[in-house]
Amino acid sequence: SQQGEEDPQALSIQEGENATMNCSYKTSINNLQWYRQNSGRGLVHLILIRSNEREKHSGRLRVTLDTSKKSSSLLITASRAADTASYFCATDERTTDSWGKLQFGAGTQVVVTP
Amino acid sequence: GAGVSQSPSNKVTEKGKDVELRCDPISGHTALYWYRQSLGQGLEFLIYFQGNSAPDKSGLPSDRFSAERTGGSVSTLTIQRTQQEDSAVYLCASSQSRTGGFLPLHFGNGTRLTVT
Structure with missing residues (x-):
């Protein structure tokens, strides 16, 4: 079963605009990660935010985490055509096992037009 | 260094046949994962x-x-007696050993399996 659910499912913007997508999850987590997938390729890790962090930045990416609402957001600022891809959140569930099962959502498909 | 390599990149097979999908992880990565991704869907954890x-x-x-x-x-990853519902992209990922925290996954480009 999927843990994270992204919203919106699809997003179309113009170059230079900001893109915001959200992720909601159900169980307690150790961390939450965002990945990017270009068409026909594997996923590429973008950023990881730990459960005790509230905000994290990496280049044009900004991620927030609200554990009380079990939600996260990914903001891409000043988008470029090359940002066109699907974006997935993945949660590392907090379990009694020695590792966390990384659960992926269904993704947000982002299209950036020149 | 080389990334995660998966072969074949595409596989078309008839219903009822067995298939084998291969994954070569990044050298030194002790953790390896298999996921399945159906068209337009998220990733389903396998093993x-x-x-x-x-x-x-x-x-x-x-x-x-x-x-x-x-x-x-x-x-x-071996699938015996394939069924049409097995059609999907099978993704492999690897990471360094998990000690003291989760490390990001490195994904291959996947094997697209089509069962006819």
Whole structure:
């Protein structure tokens, strides 16, 4: 079963605009990660935010985490055509096992037009 | 260095045939994962290896699915008596050993399996 659910499912913007997508999850987590997938390729890790962090930045990416609402957001600022891809959140569930099962959502498909 | 390599990149098979999908992880990565991605869907966890052992096989959809890993490196996912619902992209990922925190996954480009 999927843990994270992204919203919106699809997003179309113009170059230079900001893109915001959200992720909601159900169980307690150790961390939450965002990945990017270009068409026909594997996923590429973008950023990881730990459960005790509230905000994290990496280049044009900004991620927030609200554990009380079990939600996260990914903001891409000043988008470029090359940002066109699907974006997935993945949660590392907090379990009694020695590792966390990384659960992926269904993704947000982002299209950036020149 | 080389990334995660998966072969074949595409596989078309007839219903009822067996298929083997191969994954070569990044050298030195002890953790290896298999996921399945159906068209327009997220990733479905299948199985996880730490070294050669599989602590978690809970995601395997049925007993037609099996996986092994030898020498702490190459892994093979086998699907017996394939069904049309097995059609999907099978993604492999690897990461360094998990000690003191989760490390990001490095994904291969996947094997696109089509069962006719």
